[in-house]
Amino acid sequence: MTANKTKRIVFIGMPGAGKSRIGWEVSKYLQAFFADSDKEIAKHEGTTTARAFTVLGEPAFRRMEHEVIAGLIGRMWDSPQSQVLSLGGGSVTNEDSRRLLQDFARCGGQVVYLDTDVDDAIEQATRRQETRPVLGEDSRGDWLRLYRERKDQFLQAATVIVSVRGKTPQGTALTVLDALEEKTAVLPFLKGRSYLVMGRRVFMHLPQTLSSADPHGRKVLLVHTLAAQADSDKARGILRRKGYEVIEASLLSSQQGLASSCLDPAREADFCLFVGDQDLCQAGMAFIRQRMPGLPFLLCPSPASCLPDLDWGQLFQDKFRLLGILAESDGPDKAQDDLWGRVLAAFPPQADTQACCLS
Ligand SMILES: Nc1ncnc2c1ncn2[C@@H]1O[C@H](COP(=O)(O)OP(=O)(O)O)[C@@H](O)[C@H]1O
Numbered sequence: 120m121t122a123n124k125t126k127r128i129v130f131i132g133m134p135g136a137g138k139s140r141i142g143w144e145v146s147k148y149l150q151a152f153f154a155d156s157d158k159e160i161a162k163h164e165g166t167t168t169a170r171a172f173t174v175l176g177e178p179a180f181r182r183m184e185h186e187v188i189a190g191l192i193g194r195m196w197d198s199p200q201s202q203v204l205s206l207g208g209g210s211v212t213n214e215d216s217r218r219l220l221q222d223f224a225r226c227g228g229q230v231v232y233l234d235t236d237v238d239d240a241i242e243q244a245t246r247r248q249e250t251r252p253v254l255g256e257d258s259r260g261d262w263l264r265l266y267r268e269r270k271d272q273f274l275q276a277a278t279v280i281v282s283v284r285g286k287t288p289q290g291t292a293l294t295v296l297d298a299l300e301e302k303t304a305v306l307p308f309l310k311g312r313s314y315l316v317m318g319r320r321v322f323m324h325l326p327q328t329l330s331s332a333d334p335h336g337r338k339v340l341l342v343h344t345l346a347a348q349a350d351s352d353k354a355r356g357i358l359r360r361k362g363y364e365v366i367e368a369s370l371l372s373s374q375q376g377l378a379s380s381c382l383d384p385a386r387e388a389d390f391c392l393f394v395g396d397q398d399l400c401q402a403g404m405a406f407i408r409q410r411m412p413g414l415p416f417l418l419c420p421s422p423a424s425c426l427p428d429l430d431w432g433q434l435f436q437d438k439f440r441l442l443g444i445l446a447e448s449d450g451p452d453k454a455q456d457d458l459w460g461r462v463l464a465a466f467p468p469q470a471d472t473q474a475c476c477l478s
């Protein structure tokens with residue numbers, strides 16, 4: 120996706136996550152048309168969404184909500200102007216609406232899941248309790264029950280996942296815009312699914328990538344070259360904020376033997392992260408293959424421009440657990456587009472190329 124291309128974006132997530140507010144913020148940045156399905160439902164029914172929900176009952180409300188959403192999504196393709204649509208939190212529970220989102224994503228639309236936690240969401244959702252009939256007296260208990268029921272549906276529908284925790288509405292909107300500009304490919308040749316992601320702030324994918332590989336893993340060995348100190352600092356900061364214990368191995372250069380400084384800490388670690396140039400990534404892969412083949416690891420090529428020069432042949436080897444390649448690069452701009460063109464030339468996407476998101 121290039122910076123100025125027409126965008127079609129749908130927001131999903133739990134009640135109180137900020138879909139309506141962030142959708143509107145994002146539409147302002149993009150000078151896009153904005154719609155909120157709850158507002159359209161209120162117009163359609165001539166009453167508030169909450170009242171429509173209570174009067175119709177949930178099953179009939181979901182069918183009517185689906186009809187409204189189908190109309191809104193259909194219209195998103197009619198205009199050359201960018202479009203943003205925020206949905207109600209329960210819309211993904213309807214199978215037809217889920218299918219609609221799947222088709223929307225297949226046609227190039229972006230489905231942004233705003234991931235939040237119960238405390239923030241309840242605080243935000245209960246600001247105007249009357250608009251959320253699904254949250255009763257035990258709003259916390261209700262929210263958590265709905266979250267358990269819906270979480271997988273959100274994750275499956277999403278093409279982009281953005282955490283809203285600890286961010287202002289504007290901060291979340293900017294993060295969403297960066298995430299939408301990311302370039303993502305699936306590396307389907309490895310066991311499980313590995314992702315190649317390039318863009319600004321790709322390190323925000325780290326916590327989710329690690330926890331989906333091993334939810335209990337806490338210790339990360341971060342190997343970096345001095346030249347990649349700034350990127351390494353960013354990665355470490357994000358991981359520590361999420362409660363990971365980061366053991367650092369700082370190498371003067373990628374030529375320095377990895378085994379001597381990294382073998383002992385690697386034995387203690389649950390994951391390994393290599394942040395550095397092409398040589399460090401190559402040396403990292405060799406180290407993992409020869410010494411620690413079971414250790415899940417990530418490559419973070421820095422600068423990102425070395426990405427096309429990685430030895431893809433080595434990557435194709437099935438002897439280790441590469442979780443992903445995260446390349447932090449400024450942009451969106453032409454340089455990033457060109458770089459991605461070179462990456463795809465070096466590594467033509469195979470089979471399943473649907474964009475996947477990890478943040
Ligand atoms: N990141 C945020 N920080 C602080 N307040 C927020 C944030 N996102 C949304 N809000 C506020 O929280 C309330 C609920 O947000 P809303 O967008 O209606 O949630 P949703 O549509 O997901 O249910 C609104 O008053 C909104 O302005």
Ligand SMILES: O=C(O)C1=C[C@@H](OP(=O)(O)O)[C@@H](O)[C@H](O)C1
Pocket residue numbers: 132133134135138139157168169172206207208209210250251252253
């Ligand atoms: O979670 C739900 O089932 C609902 C969420 C509401 O929208 P928000 O998620 O915008 O609050 C609204 O559609 C309706 O009250 C039902």
Ligand SMILES: [Mg+2]
Pocket residue numbers: 138139140157205206207
């Ligand atoms: Mg809303």
